[in-house]
Amino acid sequence: MSSKQDSETILLVEDTPSLQMIYRAALMRAGYAVECCGTAAEGMAAFHRLNSQIVLLDLMLPDRTGLEVMEDILREAPQTCVIVITANGSINKAVEMMRAGAHEFLVKPFDDQRLLAAIENARKALRHRPQAPRDVSAVPVLAPFIGHSPAMLDVYDKIRSVARSMATVFITGESGTGKELCAEAVHQTSARASGPFVALNCGAIPVDLLESEVFGHLRGSFTGAINDKIGAAAAADGGTLFLDEICEMDLNLQTKLLRFLQTSTITPVGATKPRKVNVRIICATNRNPLEEVRRGRFREDLYYRLHVVPVHLPPLRERGEDVIEISERLIVQMAREEGHVFTSLAPRVKELFRSLPWPGNVRQLINVLRNVVVLNEGPQVTVEMLPPDLLADRPAPAPAAEERPHVTMQDLSGRTLAQIERIVIEDALARHGDSVPKAARELDVSASTLYRKREAWEKADRKK
Amino acid sequence: MGSPDTTPPAFDRAVLEALFAMGDETLRAALGAQLEADFARLRAVLDHGTPHEVGRAAHELKGLAATVGAGRLAEMARSVDAVAQGLSPVALAAVTAPLKAEISAVLVSLAEVVADTPRP
Numbered sequence: 001m002s003s004k005q006d007s008e009t010i011l012l013v014e015d016t017p018s019l020q021m022i023y024r025a026a027l028m029r030a031g032y033a034v035e036c037c038g039t040a041a042e043g044m045a046a047f048h049r050l051n052s053q054i055v056l057l058d059l060m061l062p063d064r065t066g067l068e069v070m071e072d073i074l075r076e077a078p079q080t081c082v083i084v085i086t087a088n089g090s091i092n093k094a095v096e097m098m099r100a101g102a103h104e105f106l107v108k109p110f111d112d113q114r115l116l117a118a119i120e121n122a123r124k125a126l127r128h129r130p131q132a133p134r135d136v137s138a139v140p141v142l143a144p145f146i147g148h149s150p151a152m153l154d155v156y157d158k159i160r161s162v163a164r165s166m167a168t169v170f171i172t173g174e175s176g177t178g179k180e181l182c183a184e185a186v187h188q189t190s191a192r193a194s195g196p197f198v199a200l201n202c203g204a205i206p207v208d209l210l211e212s213e214v215f216g217h218l219r220g221s222f223t224g225a226i227n228d229k230i231g232a233a234a235a236a237d238g239g240t241l242f243l244d245e246i247c248e249m250d251l252n253l254q255t256k257l258l259r260f261l262q263t264s265t266i267t268p269v270g271a272t273k274p275r276k277v278n279v280r281i282i283c284a285t286n287r288n289p290l291e292e293v294r295r296g297r298f299r300e301d302l303y304y305r306l307h308v309v310p311v312h313l314p315p316l317r318e319r320g321e322d323v324i325e326i327s328e329r330l331i332v333q334m335a336r337e338e339g340h341v342f343t344s345l346a347p348r349v350k351e352l353f354r355s356l357p358w359p360g361n362v363r364q365l366i367n368v369l370r371n372v373v374v375l376n377e378g379p380q381v382t383v384e385m386l387p388p389d390l391l392a393d394r395p396a397p398a399p400a401a402e403e404r405p406h407v408t409m410q411d412l413s414g415r416t417l418a419q420i421e422r423i424v425i426e427d428a429l430a431r432h433g434d435s436v437p438k439a440a441r442e443l444d445v446s447a448s449t450l451y452r453k454r455e456a457w458e459k460a461d462r463k464k
Numbered sequence: 465m466g467s468p469d470t471t472p473p474a475f476d477r478a479v480l481e482a483l484f485a486m487g488d489e490t491l492r493a494a495l496g497a498q499l500e501a502d503f504a505r506l507r508a509v510l511d512h513g514t515p516h517e518v519g520r521a522a523h524e525l526k527g528l529a530a531t532v533g534a535g536r537l538a539e540m541a542r543s544v545d546a547v548a549q550g551l552s553p554v555a556l557a558a559v560t561a562p563l564k565a566e567i568s569a570v571l572v573s574l575a576e577v578v579a580d581t582p583r584p
Contacts (some may be wrong), residue, residue, distance in 0.1 A: 015524070016502060016524055016527065016528050017498050017501070017502060018495065018498045018499045018528060018532070019527065019528060019531060021491075021494065021495050021498055022483055022486070022495065022531060022532075025486040025487045025491055025495075026486055029486055029487070060520070060523060060524075087523060087526050087527035087530075108526075108527040108530050108531055109479075109527075109531040109533075109538075110531075111482075112486065
């Protein structure tokens with residue numbers, strides 16, 4: 001039987017004796033106990049004997065692959081932090097290992113500081129892990145998500161499987177599919193749940209300010225910098241930084257983000273010394289990131305650095321009965337908040353909901369339900385209660401974009417320029433399923449401009 | 465009179481010296497000897513191995529060389545690692561020849577560095 005002291009021994013499985021010696025020396029100098037093995041068989045025997053919580057594992061061993069060894073280790077002890085060591089040029093295999101549950105990977109050559117940082121990250125993760133592993137597979141739905149469709153069950157599984165890892169998660173999906181919710185779920189199920197979760201919408205912040213928002217600035221570093229400002233990366237130290245609409249990020253800043261990912265250090269605007277931070281990155285976009293790479297709008301090296309564990313959120317129209325499950329759950333909850341009583345959906349409403357394309361996805365569904373609950377008493381949602389424009393979304397043969405009813409000159413005559421601007425922008429947003437980035441591209445303005453204008457209109461509307 | 469030798473050294477000495485500095489005299493001696501043994505072992509595989517064995521040796525060499533600061537050797541090993549398994553014995557001998565020569569150069573430099581490294 002292994003003792004606590006044994007389990008704290010780091011198990012190093014590396015078949016090159018010189019490298020074994022070098023890694024062992026670096027770890028021992030930092031005060032760690034290390035057990036070295038040169039083959040998979042020796043490694044597994046030592047693992048059974050020591051029950052090591054941290055395993056440094058070379059990807060290519062003489063008798064088995066590192067992936068097979070890691071799968072055996074995690075099957076027997078899912079809490080183990082496996083740090084994969086790989087030669088330069090084997091990044092794809094390393095990514096495969098991360099997807100299979102590795103905690104982190106180190107690319108040769110790496111210095112002793114990088115090695116010790118990886119061990120320290122693993123130790124922190126172990127401290128925050130529950131002592132007894134929870135049987136999460138018995139609970140298929142991952143709160144706060146609602147829905148049992150196969151596509152979403154896959155998403156829940158993926159979120160759970162990345163929980164033990166430090167891997168970067170790249171979330172894609174149409175606008176309104178719940179990308180931020182997904183990022184929060186990854187954070188909440190991870191060992192970093194007790195740390196901060198900081199979300200930053202890269203599309204909502206003007207390009208000039210984004211660097212300062214991410215990395216912070218020092219007082220006086222530019223006009224208007226009247227105080228030191230801590231950036232999102234530093235605010236997320238020990239937790240998770242969620243970069244939404246990552247493809248909207250300026251190319252220059254992408255370079256700085258890449259450096260941050262490579263070195264885990266930030267240099268606030270105006271500062272001369274970098275500062276080390278420990279942050280897990282989750283990013284999201286509603287664009288096709290690979291297409292953005294092909295078009296030269298997104299750095300390829302950054303893409304591969306970020307795109308370690310992709311999670312795709314399916315659109316609501318592909319989630320089968322989820323639309324009904326979500327509606328029935330939310331309608332009761334919203335009714336309670338509004339002081340009304342709603343208990344169910346009429347059969348015709350269910351039929352309609354199943355057939356609608358839901359271009360705005362769950363966000364659109366929530367708006368529809370809120371509208372119904374606020375304006376009606378209940379107890380059952382009927383077709384007559386639904387907003388009239390929703391019925392226009394029925395899946396009749398979709399007209400070509402040019403044929404869709406656009407804002408006409410008649411709609412605009414007699415209006416102020418500001419009113420016309422709002423009409424045109426809202427029309428573009430409606431045609432793009434409320435996707436700000438897509439509308440911004442059509443109107444050839446930055447997404448941040450549209451976010452600011454929308455916020456100003458909402459404020460003005462509230463005052464009326 | 466020939467032109468001065470401008471060939472860059474086989475090792476980045478600073479990297480190797482930093483590794484030796486991680487421990488005491490015993491580690492320095494042991495690591496020096498182990499590096500010599502590993503490079504010699506891998507050179508022997510390049511001499512006599514099958515394409516599969518040569519590919520694996522090049523892969524191992526790539527990581528080892530990069531870690532100890534033998535950048536040129538790491539780069540050459542990376543190239544051989546990428547192609548070794550699809551080559552005929554003749555082609556394999558041709559691509560491994562410069563690699564073996566570089567290993568020899570590395571072994572010479574290694575012996576010099578080991579001899580020169582200041583004792584703690």
